[in-house]
Amino acid sequence: MNQASLTSPRAGRHEKNMVVLLSLGFGLIGLDRFIILPLFPAIMRDLGMNYQDLGNLSAALAMAWGFAALGIGGLVDKLGRKNVLVGSLLLVSALSGLSALAAGLVTLLLLRALMGICEGMFTPTGITVTIEVSHPSRRGFNLGIQQALFPILGLALGPLIAASLLETLHSWRGVFAIVALPGFLLAWLIARHYTPVAGRARLHRxxxxxxxxxxxxxxxxxxxxxxxxxxxxxxxxxxxxxxxxxxxxxxxxxxxxxxxxxxxxxxxxxxxxxxxxxxxxxxxxxxxxxxxxxxxxxxxxxxxxxxxxxxxxxxxxxxxxxxxxxxxxxxxxxxxxxxxxxxxxxxxxxxxxxxxxxxxxxxxxxxxxxxxxxxxxxxxxxxxxxxxxxxxxxxxxxxxxxIIPPSSLPISDEIMPDERxxxxxx
Structure with a gap:
């Protein structure tokens, strides 16, 4: 990174914008992951499933998430962080929407596993980008913000959102379709605002x-x-x-x-x-x-x-x-x-x-x-x-x-990733 980019007044705005966008992205990941739980009684009635099927659906997503996160380093090297962030968020939203068309357990299992792969791609990449854009004295705080909406959207507001939409639409399929929409807009905003650090991809490859x-x-x-x-x-x-x-x-x-x-x-x-x-x-x-x-x-x-x-x-x-x-x-x-x-x-x-x-x-x-x-x-x-x-x-x-004490850091609100x-x- 050159000196001009370090002293640019836009550096602070870029950090704040990206932390907010990535926090919203991870929140939507949480919503897409857990929205099926409050909807499952309706899904169970329509598709003839049982509670063991619910456990299998949860396990399929979790295992796929984990294995995708393990292999994400090589994909980031080839495609770049921006492409992985935007692409994975677009795919998660599309797969969530396609869940509205599921006709049985096998289809839902496949869709949930694919969602897990995409969410496993987004999660470590989002963490890495948050660290990249954050000043060293704010890394912990910014990571906290970036992770905060996952539980609030997925576990606190998710059941309320699902119940309200289900009462309005009278269809769990419609809920999946509606919940998928914000991800497309957010993917466009990340693509528009994120500027990768010059030279970082070269090091990774x-x-x-x-x-x-x-x-x-x-x-x-x-x-x-x-x-x-x-x-x-x-x-x-x-x-x-x-x-x-x-x-x-x-x-x-x-x-x-x-x-x-x-x-x-x-x-x-x-x-x-x-x-x-x-x-x-x-x-x-x-x-x-x-x-x-x-x-x-x-x-x-x-x-x-x-x-x-x-x-x-x-x-x-x-x-x-x-x-x-x-x-x-x-x-x-x-x-x-x-x-x-x-x-x-x-x-x-x-x-x-x-x-x-x-x-x-x-x-x-x-x-x-x-x-x-x-x-x-x-x-x-x-x-x-x-x-x-x-x-x-x-x-x-x-x-x-x-830990770098704040008193030893420059006063300017700049992006200073550790390049030692x-x-x-x-």
């Missing part, structure tokens, strides 16, 4: 996908981040998948009370990602990660003993999601980006996101289902607690990256 994986795994916290992501998602995905049944079948809450409590996952996750990553910019990554894991573990333990009081359960689940979603942001964002040279960032992010999604999104809910079947629904909270406690233990091993490394130095 010097290494193949497999070699970049091996190089990335040798750096900093990458291997540890994979295990930490598994612990985070073991808590987060178990609660998302199994807690509704725990609330209705074990605590005997009504359906409306259960929905109110579950909405805390989306609200808490959104608020947490706006606060905790920014605090890590000020006080360091490792202390904030350790504190977040400890708080999550304590809240899960209290949740396991809590009486069936909706407001109390809402507050506890809000706090758990507040810390867990923030931990996800930190693990795939600053902890990964500050462990590798810029040339290895797409591959490193893909590894952490991909393996975390495969293990956390696939293995953890399956384990929780086994535990619930054999030991009862309350035992699922032990699985979630084990994830937080394990993450706390692993976080003690983190190598604290060097080259691929040869890796």
């Amino acid at each position: 010097r290494a193949g996908t497999f070699s970049t994986w091996l190089l990335a795994l040798r750096h900093g916290n990458i291997r540890l981040n994979i295990l930490i992501m598994f612990c985070i998602l073991s808590c987060q995905f178990v609660l998302c998948a199994m807690l509704p049944n725990y609330l209705t079948d074990h605590l005997r809450l009504s359906t409306m009370a259960m929905a109110f409590v579950i909405s805390a996952i989306g609200v808490g996750g959104c608020v947490g990602q706006l606060i905790i990553p920014g605090l890590s910019d000020l006080y360091g990554r490792k202390p904030v990660v350790m504190l977040s894991f400890a708080a999550s573990a304590a809240l899960v333990a209290i949740l396991s003993m809590a009486p069936p009081q909706p407001w109390l359960l809402f507050c506890l689940l809000f706090g758990i999601s507040f810390f867990n979603c923030s931990l996800t942001c930190l693990a795939v964002g600053p902890l990964t980006s500050e462990s590798v040279p810029p040339a290895l960032l797409p591959a490193a992010t893909g590894i952490v996101v991909g393996l975390g999604e495969i293990l956390g999104g696939g293995a953890s809910p399956a384990l929780a289902g086994f535990v619930a079947t054999h030991y009862g629904l309350p035992a699922i909270l032990r699985v979630a607690l084990g994830g937080s406690v394990g993450g706390l233990a692993l976080s003690c091993l983190l190598k604290s990256p060097e 490394f080259s691929l040869e130095e890796a």
